[in-house]
Amino acid sequence: MSAGGHESEAPLNSACAITRRFGIVALLAVFWPVPAIAQGAERAEEAFRLAAYYTVKIETTVSLPTGPDDEAGVFTGAGFVVDLPRRWIVTNAHVVSRSPATLRLRARHGPWIAGRRVYVDPYLDIAVIAPKNPSQLANVKAATLACGNTPPVGHPVGAFGHPWGLDFTGTRGIVAGVGERYEPGALLTDAPINDGNSGGPLISLVTGQVVGVNTSALAEKEVQNLNFAISARYVCRILDLLRAGRDPSPLARSLVFYADTRPPGALKVARNFMPPGSPP
Numbered sequence: 001m002s003a004g005g006h007e008s009e010a011p012l013n014s015a016c017a018i019t020r021r022f023g024i025v026a027l028l029a030v031f032w033p034v035p036a037i038a039q040g041a042e043r044a045e046e047a048f049r050l051a052a053y054y055t056v057k058i059e060t061t062v063s064l065p066t067g068p069d070d071e072a073g074v075f076t077g078a079g080f081v082v083d084l085p086r087r088w089i090v091t092n093a094h095v096v097s098r099s100p101a102t103l104r105l106r107a108r109h110g111p112w113i114a115g116r117r118v119y120v121d122p123y124l125d126i127a128v129i130a131p132k133n134p135s136q137l138a139n140v141k142a143a144t145l146a147c148g149n150t151p152p153v154g155h156p157v158g159a160f161g162h163p164w165g166l167d168f169t170g171t172r173g174i175v176a177g178v179g180e181r182y183e184p185g186a187l188l189t190d191a192p193i194n195d196g197n198s199g200g201p202l203i204s205l206v207t208g209q210v211v212g213v214n215t216s217a218l219a220e221k222e223v224q225n226l227n228f229a230i231s232a233r234y235v236c237r238i239l240d241l242l243r244a245g246r247d248p249s250p251l252a253r254s255l256v257f258y259a260d261t262r263p264p265g266a267l268k269v270a271r272n273f274m275p276p277g278s279p280p
Contacts, residue, residue, distance in 0.1 A: 044158065044205040048170040051160040052108050053141040054081045055200055057167060058095055058115070058129070061102040070099040078161035078200030079105065079129065080210065082239060084142040087134040090235055091199030092215055093120050093127045103129060107140050108168050119242055123250050124185050125215050126230055126238060127199075143201055146209040147236035150187065151175045159191040159214050159229075161200030171197075172205065173225070183228040187212045190225035202229040 060075045079091030089105065096103060096117060103115035113136040118128040131137045151157070155175040163169055173191030189202060193214045202212035212229030241248040 040156070040205070043208065044156070044172065047203050047205050047208045048158060048160065050141065050208065051080075051143075051158075051170065051201060051203060052168050053139070054143040055160050055168060056080065056089055056105045056107050056137075056140070057162050058089075058091055058199065059104040059112070060096050062097050062099050063102075064100060065097070066099045067097070069094070070097050076162065076165075076196060077198040078196065078214070080160075080199075080201045081137075081140050081142045082128075082145060082235070083243075084140070087130050087137050087140075088118060088239070088242075089115075089129050090213060090239075091127050091129060092125045092213060092230075094125055095199040096120065096127045096129055098122075105129070105131065105137070107137060110138065111136075113137060119238065119248060121238065121249065124230060124234055125183070126213065126235060128238065128242065143210045144208065145232045145236050145239075146204060146207065146211045147233055150178065150231060150233070151204060151211050153177055155211075156205040157189055157191055157211060158203045158205050159189070159193055159197055159200060159227075160203060161197035161214060163192070163194035163196045165196060173227075175211070176226075179226075179228055182218060183215055183230070185230050185234045186215065186228040187231055189227050189229055191227060192225065193217050193227040193229070 056079050058077050058079050062070060062072050062075070065071050075095070077091060077095030079089040079095070082088055082090050098120055103117070104112045105115045106112045114132040115129050116132050118130050120127040153175055156172065157175055158170050158172040160168070160170045171192040173189050176188040176190055179186045179188040187202070191202065193216070197214045198216070200214045201210040202214050203209070204211050211232050213232070213235060214229045216228045218226040238248040
């Protein structure tokens with residue numbers, strides 16, 4: 001007897017009944033796909049399609065490094081157009097270096113053209129660059145930035161850039177949280193970020209807006225998919241000040257702190273600009 005009080009069917013009949021039910025479900029799935037899944041896939045595809053129009057590849061040549069974190073060599077990364085009339089491009093400071101450097105950039109299917117720095121932030125890993133001849137950067141669009149609240153944990157996002165020389169490539173994941181302990185102003189994401197992704201956009205796959213600038217990954221042996229992107233709200237503030245003709249650089253400070261969100265919670269030193277041997 002079954003739990004419902006009726007005699008159970010033979011195993012073969014039960015299997016046939018299950019097969020029939022699953023066959024009907026499969027047919028329904030073919031002719032009536034789940035709207036949320038279909039719409040989500042379409043939004044993701046459209047977000048990556050548009051990213052190819054506003055993302056650029058950047059090549060930086062450093063001959064004489066002057067900063068403590070800089071080194072000589074030729075380096076590549078990503079950036080994305082944020083101001084179409086000015087052809088301003090946002091990227092990471094470490095992509096274009098804080099040392100004297102020669103910059104080249106190109107859009108998808110476009111030639112390499114000379115670039116110049118507009119602004120390099122002394123604290124956040126953010127820089128704004130532009131082509132020396134703006135008319136040479138053609139057939140591009142400008143990204144739309146998410147200047148408001150930080151997207152919540154679980155929000156679907158995609159990283160776009162040039163990982164390991166695979167130009168104009170997208171990966172996807174979610175927003176995992178806020179991670180200022182390792183990277184000031186950063187979002188945590190499990191979207192894969194590799195060499196060549198730095199400076200590229202982290203895109204909301206719901207709204208299509210850029211929510212962050214892909215910056216780094218925590219390269220520890222036991223760490224899996226713990227990656228960082230500078231929140232777009234900091235980029236929005238920098239751009240607003242630049243357009244107003246003001247210097248976005250923060251005030252010079254000897255010590256920079258971050259708020260540790262783990263109990264009991266405290267301010268901790270994030271960066272120390274004091275000369276070696278100075279008293280704490």
